[in-house]
Amino acid sequence: MHDQSNESVFSGASKYVLDEELAKIVNISIALEMPLLLKGEPGTGKTMLAHAIAESLKMPLLILNVKSSLKLIDALYQYDTLTRLNDSRFGDSKRDVSNIEEYIRMGKIGQSFVTDTKVVLLIDEIDKADTDFQDDMLDVLDQMEFDIMEIDKTTKARNRPVIIITSNAKKDLSDPFLGRCTFHHIAFPEPDMMRQIVRVHFQDLDKDLMDVCIKVFYKLREFQGIEKKPATRELLNWVRALMQDPDFRSKDLMLGKIPFLGILFKKSSDYQHAVQQSRRLRG
Amino acid sequence: MFVNFFYTLRESGVPVSPTSFLRLQKALGGGLVTSLNDFYTAARTILVKSERYFDIYDRVFAHHFHGAELPDFRGVDLDTAARELLDEWLKNPDALAEALGISREKLQTMSPEELIKYFMDRLKEQNEAHHGGSRWIGTGGTSPVGHSGFHPGGMRVGGRSMGKSAIKVALDRRYKDYSMEGPLTEAQMGEALKRLRKMVPVGPKDRVNVEDTIRATTKNAGEIEIVFERSLRDRLKVILMIDNGGWSMDPYVDVVQTLFNYARSQFKDVKTFYYHNTIYDFVWEDPPRRYKPQKVEDLASRDPETRLIIVGDASMAPYELMATDGSIHIEERSGLPSIDRLHLLTKLFHRSVWLNPTPSRLWPMTRTIGIVANIFQMFELTLEGLDNAVTFLMRRN
Numbered sequence: 001m002h003d004q005s006n007e008s009v010f011s012g013a014s015k016y017v018l019d020e021e022l023a024k025i026v027n028i029s030i031a032l033e034m035p036l037l038l039k040g041e042p043g044t045g046k047t048m049l050a051h052a053i054a055e056s057l058k059m060p061l062l063i064l065n066v067k068s069s070l071k072l073i074d075a076l077y078q079y080d081t082l083t084r085l086n087d088s089r090f091g092d093s094k095r096d097v098s099n100i101e102e103y104i105r106m107g108k109i110g111q112s113f114v115t116d117t118k119v120v121l122l123i124d125e126i127d128k129a130d131t132d133f134q135d136d137m138l139d140v141l142d143q144m145e146f147d148i149m150e151i152d153k154t155t156k157a158r159n160r161p162v163i164i165i166t167s168n169a170k171k172d173l174s175d176p177f178l179g180r181c182t183f184h185h186i187a188f189p190e191p192d193m194m195r196q197i198v199r200v201h202f203q204d205l206d207k208d209l210m211d212v213c214i215k216v217f218y219k220l221r222e223f224q225g226i227e228k229k230p231a232t233r234e235l236l237n238w239v240r241a242l243m244q245d246p247d248f249r250s251k252d253l254m255l256g257k258i259p260f261l262g263i264l265f266k267k268s269s270d271y272q273h274a275v276q277q278s279r280r281l282r283g
Numbered sequence: 284m285f286v287n288f289f290y291t292l293r294e295s296g297v298p299v300s301p302t303s304f305l306r307l308q309k310a311l312g313g314g315l316v317t318s319l320n321d322f323y324t325a326a327r328t329i330l331v332k333s334e335r336y337f338d339i340y341d342r343v344f345a346h347h348f349h350g351a352e353l354p355d356f357r358g359v360d361l362d363t364a365a366r367e368l369l370d371e372w373l374k375n376p377d378a379l380a381e382a383l384g385i386s387r388e389k390l391q392t393m394s395p396e397e398l399i400k401y402f403m404d405r406l407k408e409q410n411e412a413h414h415g416g417s418r419w420i421g422t423g424g425t426s427p428v429g430h431s432g433f434h435p436g437g438m439r440v441g442g443r444s445m446g447k448s449a450i451k452v453a454l455d456r457r458y459k460d461y462s463m464e465g466p467l468t469e470a471q472m473g474e475a476l477k478r479l480r481k482m483v484p485v486g487p488k489d490r491v492n493v494e495d496t497i498r499a500t501t502k503n504a505g506e507i508e509i510v511f512e513r514s515l516r517d518r519l520k521v522i523l524m525i526d527n528g529g530w531s532m533d534p535y536v537d538v539v540q541t542l543f544n545y546a547r548s549q550f551k552d553v554k555t556f557y558y559h560n561t562i563y564d565f566v567w568e569d570p571p572r573r574y575k576p577q578k579v580e581d582l583a584s585r586d587p588e589t590r591l592i593i594v595g596d597a598s599m600a601p602y603e604l605m606a607t608d609g610s611i612h613i614e615e616r617s618g619l620p621s622i623d624r625l626h627l628l629t630k631l632f633h634r635s636v637w638l639n640p641t642p643s644r645l646w647p648m649t650r651t652i653g654i655v656a657n658i659f660q661m662f663e664l665t666l667e668g669l670d671n672a673v674t675f676l677m678r679r680n
Contacts, residue, residue, distance in 0.1 A: 029328070031310070032309065069514070130517075179303065183332045
């Protein structure tokens with residue numbers, strides 16, 4: 001990466017533990033100007049990565065949360081017909097009713113195109129939208145421009161945003177879509193990695209307690225019949241809770257007495273399973 | 284560069300597109316890749332688009348670059364590295380000969396100094412290869428070095444240590460869990476299924492109907508009257524029944540898997556059931572057909588507008604279809620022959636098709652296919668057949 005200036009090389013952020021491989025992938029995607037598609041089970045830090053990149057590159061972050069009902073046009077811009085109609089009827093605003101441009105509002109993708117600085121654009125949970133949306137969106141991101149039909153103008157990106165796309169789904173996205181992205185699958189962190197992650201968040205955590213927590217956490221993840229396994233976020237909250245509790249002794253964990261299971265298991269059936277099976281952890 | 288690597292990936296079943304390969308070249312040309320580790324990561328992120336193929340990628344990579352490490356000459360004492368390697372290599376002269384591309388006899392005549400010189404020369408070639416040549420140590424020989432016996436950890440030629448060597452990482456096969464099901468994706472199949480949809484207005488009334496608004500407003504003598512409506516959404520329900528029993532369906536597993544994969548991603552509301560040969564009292568929600576039985580009669584409670592797609596070769600002994608005790612499973616002998624069940628299904632779901640993976644020219648050879656085709660509209664499970672089936676399912680009445 002010798003020909004890149006230092007400020008556009010991503011190397012981690014204050015609250016995000018980055019493995020070297022992922023850093024490389026991010027840098028390659030930025031250099032190739034391709035969107036980076038991230039897959040992986042919930043809690044592996046897909047969304048957090050975008051935050052970390054924005055922080056590290058000191059760029060503003062724009063988040064497009066994809067919903068199943070989202071249309072591409074909404075992500076690009078909106079023509080606010082109702083306000084215009086209202087203005088023309090009552091005429092009490094300062095907007096010029098005959099100028100449609102004043103009623104065009106940029107959506108998240110549109111905003112990332114027209115801002116003066118380079119931004120990080122996070123398109124979160126793309127799999128929620130239908131296939132047409134995905135393909136059309138990639139066209140726009142490929143061309144880095146879109147037309148606003150109402151005023152017959154083409155909006156071109158002033159700065160190509162750094163695009164991060166996340167997907168939870170096991171199923172594949174369409175081939176044309178994949179063809180235009182770089183891809184990475186984030187596996188669930190290994191215990192060692194997890195230790196670093198916890199360390200970043202709790203600098204003053206006792207080492208023994210950390211070891212016990214991580215050990216128990218990975219055991220809990222192996223419980224049978226759990227629908228939603230606890231992930232990084234749950235672990236961090238759980239550790240936070242344990243640290244707050246004055247009555248808590250790390251020995252208890254080894255004895256199979258696990259407080260605050262509700263923080264780790266959020267579905268009632270999962271919770272029941274966990275309570276039952278945690279009794280067996282004893283010894 | 285790496286054209287062979289690209290083709291090996293393709294042959295191993297990783298769908299790599301030429302475009303992405305060109306993109307990789309761009310990354311290489313842009314000075315982004317300075318070590319084999321970098322290459323491993325860059326090539327994977329650019330070429331491989333699903334974690335299912337990560338494992339195959341790892342294997343191909345390890346195979347292809349086994350024993351080779353992209354050298355980095357900057358600030359490394361190559362001489363030491365070479366000597367260490369040589370020591371290691373001399374334990375296995377065959378592999379050394381192979382890696383250097385010289386015969387064993389010739390190797391034996393060379394002194395260690397000569398060997399090192401030869402090796403260094405090859406390394407320099409390799410350095411140039413980084414920018415367009417084609418010879419690599421380890422792969423410079425034509426036959427790829429076998430998996431066992433030869434330096435299990437892979438070896439490093441120089442290069443600053445950046446954690447694990449790429450080969451080691453590749454040999455780790457961290458992604459083997461994801462390689463289980465790997466149907467070939469056939470985008471055309473998805474295209475054919477795309478037409479199978481039914482748009483209905485659902486959700487909140489949040490769209491302005493401009494035409495109606497204008498009409499209502501003029502009627503109202505210019506007083507603005509805004510008319511809202513619901514947006515159109517695909518609400519088609521699909522039931523897919525797949526014959527997954529017996530050897531007769533085995534040759535068609537790939538194509539059925541592809542269909543199934545696309546059905547899952549295409550339809551919001553798809554329910555899959557499994558059966559063996561033909562349908563009796565039950566179909567099953569789980570592929571082993573054991574844990575989650577579903578009574579065929581209970582399907583009556585489902586929306587009759589649901590499209591029913593049955594996939595199967597419809598080839599069996601005639602009694603399995605006609606006899607009252609045709610089922611192999613004793614608990615299923617309720618007295619109704621399978622043929623009645625099939626008739627029942629067509630009554631419950633008046634838009635249904637049977638997709639048969641056997642080529643249609645062979646249909647007349649099997650009696651039961653003819654019988655089933657009299658009950659269900661039968662189509663060949665090919666792109667064309669699928670297209671016709673979709674047209675049939677979407678016809679008006």
